Amino acid sequence: MPEIPFVAEEVVEEPIDEAASGKSLQEAKNRWIELKRMGMKELINRGLELGLPEPRLLRKQALVFSILEKETGDEANIYAEGVLEVMDEGYGFLRSPDHSYVAGPDDVYVSATQIKRFGLITGDTISGMVRAPKENEKYFALLRIQKVNGDLLEKCRDRVSFDNLTPLHPDVAFNMEYDPGEISTRIMNLFTPVGRGQRGLIVAPPRAGKTILLQHIANAIVKNHPESRLMVLLIDERP
Structure with missing residues (x-):
């Protein structure tokens, strides 16, 4: 005590x-x-x-x-x-x-x-x-x-x-398709849509292309949602 x-x-x-x-x-x-x-x-x-x-x-x-x-x-x-x-x-x-x-x-x-x-x-x-x-x-x-x-x-x-605050869930989705030749972002739109205000985690084995996918996501947001403010932090990665 x-x-x-x-x-x-x-x-x-x-x-x-x-x-x-x-x-x-x-x-x-x-x-x-x-x-x-x-x-x-x-x-x-x-x-x-x-x-x-x-x-x-x-x-x-x-x-x-x-x-x-x-x-x-x-x-x-x-x-x-x-x-x-x-x-x-x-x-x-x-x-x-x-x-x-x-x-x-x-x-x-x-x-x-x-x-x-x-x-x-x-x-x-x-x-x-x-x-x-x-x-x-x-x-x-x-x-x-x-x-x-x-x-x-x-x-x-x-x-x-x-504990008494009202949670606000994402209700507006980001359009991840920005290049007809890029299939990964098309698949994201279909199976793992990302909403505004949502947090996400990319989980994959080494050298599976996690950083490349992140790059595609950034490109899609810049092209399809120019009103958004994009910030990218690369830790232990080449720019």
């Missing part, structure tokens, strides 16, 4: 008003990005300049938060960003890509109230302002949400669950 974090629920549930925050929010974000781009040696030196105790023992994200806390003051908000993982107990954490999204002591705590109110789910990329842990607390806590998946919070509230 995972350890339940001791974090007070003193969080501000309203999203950030960027017009009101304005300059201070952007400055906090820019400073966070600047520190994240630094190497550990630079961060350690900065920590020593600020008088942090044993900065060499901290992981990168914890060191970044400690530097921001020291630079801005205990009462100031600190910008952070991460990918949400919701726990079975209802609360969650922002995991860092710097540590391959693995749980760590420097993750940001997200309250169950925030997750429920704003409809947050595992996998959401969340940015916002956090505060340093208070006495007897273990984690930084998310105070205000700025954006979810790069969009404003209002869009997140209105989204429909993936």
Whole structure:
């Protein structure tokens, strides 16, 4: 059973008003990005300049938060960003890509109230302002949400669950016949028609002509459907 974090629920549930925050929010974000781009040696030196105790023992994200806390003051908000993982107990954490999204002591705590109110789910990329842990607390806590998946919070509230979305199946077919002398695309039209929005896989033994067939398909789309945008990626193949 995972350890339940001791974090007070003193969080501000309203999203950030960027017009009101304005300059201070952007400055906090820019400073966070600047520190994240630094190497550990630079961060350690900065920590020593600020008088942090044993900065060499901290992981990168914890060191970044400690530097921001020291630079801005205990009462100031600190910008952070991460990918949400919701726990079975209802609360969650922002995991860092710097540590391959693995749980760590420097993750940001997200309250169950925030997750429920704003409809947050595992996998959401969340940015916002956090505060340093208070006495007897273990984690930084998310105070205000700025954006979810790069969009404003209002869009997140209105989204429909993936399981409840209406699937749209292909209903318009590509005409694969473009050359009277090419039989393979004629056979595709008869037995394996390809619809717009459909994914396909060509399975055949080595040297059976898979790449040539793919070339014929591309030629047919270019000739018969000029309104389509064709993109071809050849991996380990001669152009």
